[in-house]
Amino acid sequence: xxDSTATVDDLDARLEKHRVELTGYCYRxxxxxxxxxxxxxxxxxxxxxxxxxxxxxxxxxxxxxRIATNVCLDMLNAGNKRARPMDLSESTPLxxxxxxxxxxxTWLEPMPDARVLPTVEDPAEAAVAKESVRLAFMAALQQxxxxxxxxxxxxxxxxxxxxxxxxxxDTSVASxxxxxxxxxxxxAERADRGAxxxxxxxxxxxxxxxxxxxxxxxxxxxxSALTALLHEDAVMTMPPFDLWLTGHDDIAGxxxxxxxxxxxxxxxxxxVNGLPGFAQYKPDPEKGGFTPWAVQVLExxxxxxxxxxxxxxxxxxxxxxxxxxxxxxxxxxxxQGE
Numbered sequence: 139x140x141d142s143t144a145t146v147d148d149l150d151a152r153l154e155k156h157r158v159e160l161t162g163y164c165y166r167x168x169x170x171x172x173x174x175x176x177x178x179x180x181x182x183x184x185x186x187x188x189x190x191x192x193x194x195x196x197x198x199x200x201x202x203x204r205i206a207t208n209v210c211l212d213m214l215n216a217g218n219k220r221a222r223p224m225d226l227s228e229s230t231p232l233x234x235x236x237x238x239x240x241x242x243x244t245w246l247e248p249m250p251d252a253r254v255l256p257t258v259e260d261p262a263e264a265a266v267a268k269e270s271v272r273l274a275f276m277a278a279l280q281q282x283x284x285x286x287x288x289x290x291x292x293x294x295x296x297x298x299x300x301x302x303x304x305x306x307x308d309t310s311v312a313s314x315x316x317x318x319x320x321x322x323x324x325x326a327e328r329a330d331r332g333a334x335x336x337x338x339x340x341x342x343x344x345x346x347x348x349x350x351x352x353x354x355x356x357x358x359x360x361x362s363a364l365t366a367l368l369h370e371d372a373v374m375t376m377p378p379f380d381l382w383l384t385g386h387d388d389i390a391g392x393x394x395x396x397x398x399x400x401x402x403x404x405x406x407x408x409x410v411n412g413l414p415g416f417a418q419y420k421p422d423p424e425k426g427g428f429t430p431w432a433v434q435v436l437e438x439x440x441x442x443x444x445x446x447x448x449x450x451x452x453x454x455x456x457x458x459x460x461x462x463x464x465x466x467x468x469x470x471x472x473x474q475g476e
Contacts, residue, residue: 162254169220223382251409268412290321428465
């Protein structure tokens, strides 16, 4: 192997080492799984091409964050703010429920934990990282102007010093502190609009049992058992549809009417947005077995489910989460019997 090849391989390895944390940063900035991965790829390509101009005045990590920030700010110039259904409209009573899709770029997208949460030894640091990719916090971030968003993520989530952020953004420490203050005020206003998920890391015994009861109730399509697990103000969403439902009566009513095709589903656990979740498969009447239907993300607080969110674009989500695009009935039965 030549020295130049070794150098190239070494640089590739040094850049690649930062991929997960950069993806987490870009995901928080953009609210989109796929745009985040595109932004990181663009960042690493730009870094590779311009590495000979990197003067080493900052660390390689800081330099990569500067590039990633510029890439994200450029992508955000279009002004699109990704959101959840409850950020865009009022809750719909079951009697008026209708499935009206909106374009993909409307929605905050789910993300597998493994793609955005680097392995860290400090439990407190790991907990902050998980909290910062949960759907409610992500939705709040999207309401901030792009530079305020960057400041808040760098200061509050990644624990950068104000001077480091000022250098990255080519601004003053006073400007960074002012942006952080405004961003905190906006998030505080939004915090009053709904309860945050209160999920232990790892899940405590009570939360594990709640999830086990949820799987049994959902797979058995037992609405009485499911209703008993839901907070009375629980929320259900189904992007790309803008419909969202509030309260266990309307949710159970929807699942036995418009959502009745979900009866007989199977659930495979996934780790998504710092929360428990499942890949949901519906019975496939044509091929047999089970066909992908949704990535479910569950929010838990005070021993009840406060929110469950069904992301329905399975051709995009299931490969991202590394789960199969079909479950065989026989294989499933064998697994259930083990």
